[in-house]
Amino acid sequence: MLSEYASPTLRLGKKLQASLECLQLEMGVNVNPLSVSYDIYCSLATKCWVETLWERLWVYMFQVTMDYLDIPYPREKDALMVDLIRSAGWKGEELRCLNRVRLHLQIIFLLGIVLANGRQVDDSCLRPHTVPSTALPI
Numbered sequence: 001m002l003s004e005y006a007s008p009t010l011r012l013g014k015k016l017q018a019s020l021e022c023l024q025l026e027m028g029v030n031v032n033p034l035s036v037s038y039d040i041y042c043s044l045a046t047k048c049w050v051e052t053l054w055e056r057l058w059v060y061m062f063q064v065t066m067d068y069l070d071i072p073y074p075r076e077k078d079a080l081m082v083d084l085i086r087s088a089g090w091k092g093e094e095l096r097c098l099n100r101v102r103l104h105l106q107i108i109f110l111l112g113i114v115l116a117n118g119r120q121v122d123d124s125c126l127r128p129h130t131v132p133s134t135a136l137p138i
Contacts (some may be wrong), residue, residue, distance in 0.1 A: 019050040020068070028082030028099065028108055030071035034064050043092070044082065044099050071108065075118075079110045 023033045027044045038058035045051045057064060085098050105125060107113055113125040 016050070019048070023048075023050055023054070024071075025108070026103065028080055028102060030073070030080060030108060032064075032066065032068040032070070034066075035068075040086075041082075043096055074109055074111045081107055081110060081112070084110060 020033055023045055024030075026046060027033055027036070027041050029036055029041065033041075033045075033050075034054050034057060038055055042051070042055065045054075056062075081102050082099060085095060085102075090098055102108075105112065111118075113121055115122055
């Protein structure tokens, strides 16, 4: 049981907590990323030390029990965007591309792209977004 990993007095605990939270957001899950299937979500994670830890835990079938706050669903019948994308049949490079779009829009839940009525997708999410050029004119 890793109950003290997030202790404010432990630098390693702070690094682990920050790394787990970043991995969680990158993968688009609302639970501890170490508790989800590596086989399903590994393609959405950047290779790093905590991703390697997660892989080894999964391969050796270790279960980690730790105090970790889940991100609650913002409203009833909401869904994780990554799960919706996966259930639509996207996988491989297409799934990674769609996940990059999700990260750019900074959304985890379906709520992030629908209008207040919950029945229509916000048009601004369907239009291509341009990234400003940082190149200096010559």
